[in-house]
Amino acid sequence: MSLLRIHNLQKIYPAQRSLFGFGAKKGTDFIAVNGISFELAPGEVLGFLGPNGAGKTTTMHMLLGILTPTAGSITYFGKDFAKHRSEILQSVGFASAYTRLPGRLTIYENLSIYARLYAVPEHERSGRIKQFLQAFGMWELRNKEVAGLSAGQLTRIMLAKAFIPQPKIVLLDEPTASLDPDIAREVRHFIAQQQKEYGTAILFASHNMQEVSDVCNRVLVLQNGNIIASDTPKNLSATVSKARVELIIIDGLERALAYAQEKKLSFTVQEHLVAIEVDEHAIAKLLADLAQLAIGYSSINITKPTLEDYFLQIATQGRVRSVN
Secondary structure, three states: OOOEEEEEEEEEOOOOEEEEEEEEOEEEOEEEEEEEEEEOOOOOOEEEEEEOOOHHHEEEEOOOOOOOOOOOEEEEEEEEEOOOOOHHHHHHEEOOOOOOOOOEEHHHHHHHHHHHHHOOOOOHHHHHHHHHHHHHHHHHHHHEEEEOOOOHHHHHHHHHHHOOOOOOOOEEEOOOOOOHHHHHHHHHHHHHHHHHHHOOOEEEEEEOOHHHHHHHEEEEEEEOOOEEEOOOOHHHHHHOOOOOOOOHHHEEHHHHHHHHHHHHOOOOEEOEEEEEEEEEEHHHHHHHHHHHHHOOOEEEEOOOOHHHHHHHHHHHHHHHHHOO
């Protein structure tokens, strides 16, 4: 059974009327989320991918009850969210890089209050707080006011807050935004560990393609409020045919560039480093042609398409459609 089921979920912001609500509407209705449907299975880490304005955060806010859907249904654990909101949210955690905690309270006080709100038993409360703060190397800072934390420290506290109640589902909205790579890697490790140890199901919205590839079992791709793809990161990457062949050319640079121009291949050149984009199935022919032209190179690196390549492709297509 799915822990979370979304059916035909829609959010429309109506066009504004003139002052005091009288008169004709100005502009047109804005469809932020356009009738999307999906499910989240127990223990699954589901990526939520899409450009700014795709509808990710709006969907998250409807799943938390912050926004009311225009249409459609949300079902957690077999129960209608609209009818059992308070009960359901006791088993749903949330963390975002864009939310804040009371700054004048200490780290420990914030987490203690949150644990109480989620009915964490008193005899377990202190132990769980200590466990998560130690996991993030923050235990020694437990009596520090939240207002004095760095962005990385605050993100770790937000994640601890979300997972302390040991929820069945955690919604993560850009949890590593603006973090240094080493801290972001630490956060990804923590998320994977929670999923593995407790079977927590996670809905994970991010702009970081490598992060989504590393953490998520499956990815939903949103564009203009619609789900345009649902598959594994590997399968989505495979839909992009272009690979990148990088060569450090020691003999025949001009011949190599002339060849790429003749074949109408996209390429970049920086001193002796030439990078040529080519369909994956044509890599062998490219190398054979370069050999026939007596082009010598000291090293070669072939990069296959990634989830980021897929994302850039659909983002570009979306911009072209909006222009046309």
